[in-house]
Amino acid sequence: MSTATRFDTLANAAIRYGEASLDNYTLVRSLAERVASGFCRYLGDEKKCVHLVPPEGPFSPTDYGSGAFSVSGKGFLPLGSIKFGLAVRVSHTGDWIRLVISAEKEGPDLDVSIIGGRDFAFRLPVSEERLQDFFNLLFEHLTDWFNDRADHYLNGSYGGGAIGFEFIHADEGDV
Structure with a gap:
């Protein structure tokens, strides 16, 4: 005869959820750091x-450490998509742009989206070759964004309502 209460069943389900959410966060953070x-x-x-x-x-x-992730400071770690930002230096004079990335584990894959851009899937574990493919995608996304806006300007149509980037300028001594 089982002595488990309904509360024990609920607590065990919460533990299972917590382990899954920690695994998801660990996978996303590891990818972000790489x-x-x-x-x-x-x-x-x-x-x-x-x-x-x-x-x-x-x-x-x-670097913001754990503060770079959308789940930072949320207490009970939610299970689902996690966002993080990448500040990328885009000039020799200290201009930076923020890319926002969303990622979550879906079965055997880690699904990644560049907000305002394309989706990408990593088969787990993440291989160096696949990581290089993702770098190609990030590079293409950034260069296309700048080139598209410059082309639109030259043709008389620029600005618009497309999702853009957030720029900041930081003196080289500041970073």
Whole structure:
């Protein structure tokens, strides 16, 4: 005869949920850290040119650690999509842009979306080859954004309602 109460059943379900949400966060954070450290190398910049930053609100080009994730400070870790920001240096004079990335585990994959851009899927575990493919996508997304706006300007149509980036300028000594 079982002595488990309904509360025990509920608590066990919450534990299972908590383990899954922690696993999801760990996967997303690991990917974010690999992207932040690898994308600058991919770009060929000798200075630190990519930082993990919050996906919303004010930011400066510095690493925010766990504060770079949308679930930061939420108490009970929610299970689902997690957003993080990447501050990417885009000029030699200290201009930075924030990309917002959303990611979550879906079965054997880690599904990633560039907010305002394309989706990408990593088969777990994330391979270096697939990470390079994602860097290609990030690079294409950034360069296309700048080139598209410049082309629109030259043709008399620019601005518009498309999702844009948030720029900041930081003196080289500040980062």
